[in-house]
């Protein structure tokens with residue numbers, strides 16, 4: 001084994017972690033090492049990086065969707081995100097979705113270029129360990145052929161511009177299929193080959209075979225259409241000849257369009273070139289120098305040292321044959337064409353190892369660095385937007401907190417002020433009620449005192465006929481009731497209405513000071529505005545009051561004994577009445593109402609008894625007893641009196657007095673006319689009505705004060721209801737604000753969580769970049 005071979009073996013073994021302590025090895029051990037190495041293939045960097053970035057993008061996708069839904073579902077009252085921001089959040093969903101699609105399609109792409117028949121297809125087949133692409137003498141590849149892995153057992157091809165999957169059973173069929181179609185040289189045929197048949201395809205490497213660079217002038221189109229996303233370029237040279245201008249100029253164009261492309265140079269057909277063993281080393285050195293110069297000095301895609309790792313001398317044909325034998329379980333060296341197979345085979349393995357390392361790192365960098373940076377931009381943007389939204393929610397929280405405090409204070413002050421005003425208004429109403437009671441009582445007493453004048457004003461024709469008299473009495477009662485009512489109204493109503501109105505205004509103003517809502521105040525004013533001022537009802541009801549009035553229109557001699565007794569008892573009646581008033585003043589208003597009402601309902605008996613202590617029957621009995629006593633003893637007594645008087649003053653004087661008494665009697669008897677009867681009737685009526693009206697003075701004043709109390713209390717109650725409504729509204733508003741605040745706090749927690757998720761994703765991308773991009 002030559003020294004060069006030893007170097008190659010140690011190189012490959014070293015890369016796979018296997019120590020080469022002996023130069024005596026066979027190709028079986030190489031194949032075992034190679035198989036073991038697959039698991040640790042440099043391509044795994046790309047595979048793992050792709051899986052990782054896909055996982056991160058799955059998280060980013062979930063995150064942008066979650067964030068958009070959160071922002072979109074925010075309650076309308078929490079106006080912290082505007083329409084433009086929502087649209088921006090939504091746009092991230094589409095962006096991420098587009099990146100994920102590209103990511104899923106991302107693969108490592110290697111493109112093979114060189115002159116026709118240099119063995120490009122053979123190199124690809126050797127790498128894929130199968131005769132996939134047709135190869136042969138002459139121009140066999142007439143368009144771009146891309147070999148990529150597919151799940152499943154069946155291979156198929158898809159032509160450019162078509163979705164039809166054409167079955168490919170074997171290489172002949174594929175060659176026929178490609179030849180039958182008149183394809184343009186820059187069109188692309190995609191060959192899908194089962195992944196499981198080749199580890200390179202399984203690890204997402206895509207191979208692109210091209211027509212010879214010497215057969216086309218459309219090199220720019222080729223590069224634009226097929227090379228811009230290639231991670232590695234392999235220039236397949238024919239080691240039997242020198243690099244041509246066509247090959248050089250193609251790569252010059254490539255290096256102009258792509259910054260520092262990864263270019264490998266394979267001096268293929270080295271088996272044929274090495275036939276003449278004596279010149280082998282000098283030819284190799286010659287080729288090597290030219291290639292190194294080309295890469296490092298002409299293309300300037302790498303340093304000379306790096307270029308030394310990019311130039312190989314191989315035999316694709318031998319390698320392919322060896323691998324086919326190998327796949328059949330036979331020793332690979334059976335595929336050897338000439339001497340030096342092992343060296344060339346090892347160098348092919350070395351190329352593959354370097355190629356795998358290069359393409360993996362390059363693809364990770366060129367493809368995933370971009371995705372990582374776009375993911376980072378999205379994460380940063382969203383983090384910033386969420387930061388702004390959080391700040392806005394904080395401002396809103398503070399505002400709402402301020403409103404809540406003001407509202408709470410207002411509710412508390414309204415409640416305490418309402419209690420204070422209620423106490424004061426109760427006292428005011430009480431004072432006004434007492435005042436009204438006094439005023440009504442005084443006014444009514446004065447009117448009763450002037451009752452005679454009112455009765456005298458009644459001018460209906462009087463007749464003592466009972467039927468006519470009844471009508472007269474009814475009309476008189478109505479006249480007295482109307483007169484008293486109008487007099488009382490004239491004396492009291494205006495002042496009373498003014499007082500009540502001012503009290504109502506005061507109540508309204510004070511209660512309205514507790515309400516902040518102008519709408520409620522306006523509505524309330526409309527409700528409280530009365531169409532007519534307060535009108536007091538005195539309810540004297542003389543008709544019932546004087547229903548027991550019984551006139552006495554019989555002639556009565558004013559100097560008769562009965563009249564004299566009546567005058568005497570009249571004095572007693574006055575005293576009794578005074579005592580009744582005292583008794584009544586001690587009771588409360590309601591009791592007075594009931595007692596007086598009962599009096600009114602049973603007027604003659606009880607009232608007279610309570611007032612006088614002596615009933616009219618008793619008076620008449622007394623009169624009769626006195627008269628009868630005078631009558632029964634008159635004979636003796638009268639004679640005695642007459643005798644004494646006769647004896648004392650003389651019969652003339654006695655006769656004169658008797659005649660005078662008689663004249664007076666006759667005069668009174670003659671003047672007892674209808675007019676006298678009317679006067680007597682009115683006098684009796686005035687006495688009766690005065691007596692009855694005085695009984696109801698307290699009742700009436702209590703009734704009036706009750707009306708005032710009712711009026712003011714109902715006004716105050718209405719105002720309280722209004723304040724209550726306003727307080728209820730404020731409480732409702734407070735609850736809404738509290739609910740809103742709770743909602744803001746919940747949303748702030750969600751925003752924080754989403755912000756943290758953005759930071760987490762950014763951190764994941766950092767780790768990804770450190771592991772897969774910066775370390776390369």
Ligand SMILES: Nc1nc2c(ncn2[C@@H]2O[C@H](COP(=O)(O)OP(=O)(O)OP(=O)(O)O)[C@@H](O)[C@H]2O)c(=O)[nH]1
Nearest residue numbers: 117118119120121122135136139140141269316317
């Ligand atoms: N001796 C020898 N022959 C080779 C080697 N590689 C390829 N060949 C032969 O060279 C011929 C051309 O090989 P291809 O793989 O078709 O070459 P190509 O560059 O793809 O040609 P086009 O497809 O026409 O561009 C075939 O007959 C191969 O068998 C090699 O390493 N040694």
